[in-house]
Amino acid sequence: MNRKANFFFILYFPLFVNTVKAQQLYFPDTGWLVKNPAEVGMNKIFLDSAVSFAIKNENSVEYDLRIANIKAYAKEPDYKILGPMKQRGGPAGVVIKNGFIVAQWGDVNRVDMTFSVTKSFLSAVTGLAIDNGLIKNVNDPVNDYVKDDTYDGPHNSKVKWQHLLTQTSDWSGCQFGICDWADRPPKEGNIDDWKNRKLLEPGSQFEYNDVRVNLLAYSLLQVWRQALPVVLKNKIMDPIGASTTWRWHGYDNAFVNMDGLMMQSVSGGGHHGGGIFINTMDMARFGLLFLRNGKWKNQQLLSPKWIHEGRQPSAANKSYGYLWWTNSENKWKDVPASTYYAAGFGGNFIIIDDEHDLLVVTRWIDDKKIGEFMALVNKSIEKK
Template structure:
């Protein structure tokens, strides 16, 4: 819905008009955009909703913005929200819709939230970006112990990766498995879209802070942003570690607060939550991937390496054609986004599913960062801005970004399911196996006990979230 309120502003008394707007709507003029009459809203207090403002008051073309949201709704969006200068100005999901009040599974956008939590811990002085893993895991061998927090965040550990091995690791102890996994590349040289290796991050936070990762996230990130604990669900793996690679579900408006925090360089209501240096580095590409930072996908590079399965591919263009190059995003499968656009002072949230699936190019349809419909939605929204010069236009549909078949060669099959590596994880046999940890029993705990604890924790969180949604 595009919000259409009449501004009571006298052309002969702008100051009086602005004062009325402040009193009635809780907004104040933006000094940088005062000539255009733009407004800025303060961050929500507690868990109150965002202040709202007319698109035209925020330097947006109302018709173009409405058309963009209509396009997004046709392309599978459950909730689409646009924020500019801290104000909510467009919202496809009404406040009482299920899409607005139920936590939405964010898939790999969970990774970006984990990055925010790591940034908070670093800001608190608990550890540093370039601390070696041996600092936290003295049991690691020399080569694994020399890996850094930075290399885990930007997915350049060089550890051997296959989807089958990563999925198998979820059923044992992902941290121990990562510390025993063989190397395939020189650390820092190659991007691989790993999953289970990222479980090192919540364990590092726990070791450094003495808190459970989820307790830390609520106390140090969510609560300062006004997000109650019963607004989000974060699953755990078999070992009890938080599934940062894809287990988080949040309400869209809360997801937007995380994007707004990044947009505001880590400051919320005057409190510094994340150091500006971390925010800057999180949104910078690496030599290994022009489209990836600290678990965020970026529009900065002239090329980007995808999350293609079973093996990543490089596409020779920026990720979001026709959108500002400083755009970056939390990104999750099927199209879960919280997009940050610093040059436009804008946050865009989109949750949902693909509007259609191209059976000849299934992966491109399902992978959020490469689906051209998602790119086009962002292009249309950002081009609705009228008070900042537009970037050169580009058509996301003109690129032939085909991921190819899921299994197109024997090499693809091996990348999906390396039987030797999977046996090492599940059966504890062979190179890379973890002592005293198999599918049946890990660290003396039988599978049944771990699954019971996992189920109990999940049901507790789901129940709390359902009760909160009902309220």
């Protein structure tokens, strides 16, 4: 090989190898290929037992999700449903190995509420803002970008994008008729004492709070200056081939004037109604995008850097990243610690296991049984 040819080989061979690897990865088009578990190194008997387990261990939450919400949040001051809701379906799910369907159950085309799975979609929209330079750094104060009174004051002005993503902001205020202190207040004690509590330094303590997640959605609306469902559709859901049946709802009173147009600030879950309504297979496409490190076929839709950062355990809660849950503390036994997942009320999950090139979506499973279910799925993978 002459010097010129050798230079060409050294310079371009890694690109060629990466291209071949990319071509070998399977991405679904309008349909999704199904393979026998044995073809991808899985034991069908063990996998079938996992599916049977998911079906038998249905979540006990009411089918009428309005009743379910009212029961779940009855102790919250002045709780009310402000956004759309609908009846839920029965257990459903899909197991995808190496990009191929190896098991599925229930009505995977039924559109259902996802509750807090929505938060991980919101995380993706934040990542798009970072990738597109609309937000320079997650460590920037949000007050640098949102110039109304939302982040005024000595405490709220300290809140950074990272704090909203990790649910550690302790932001204080009210938005669209709901105040931060009314969301999951302590079960005991005087509510007035809780309202007037000493605020914690942003970043110091994890507190699951939908008002503050909705605040992130509102702040992103100010940055994007277009409705977040439109951003998600154009930049992620359409490129990955999702159906046209999913919707992202906010509250009935959550419309703001954006450059002369009234736009709805969407919610990050279904705590007061709303959030993302979507079918199982569209959830699977979204999950596969993360399993493929943000790349879909030949398009890099989300940067690998963002996906890597988003799944890292946060300082205040090792089981939580950027609106994604992590298994870093091995709460799910016999499941890789690197596994991360989106989780929503009623047993809705998108689970990503890079170590085994495995993706699982399951709907309406008993939350307390999800770790056991995943251990069964993991057991079906034949170890090399």
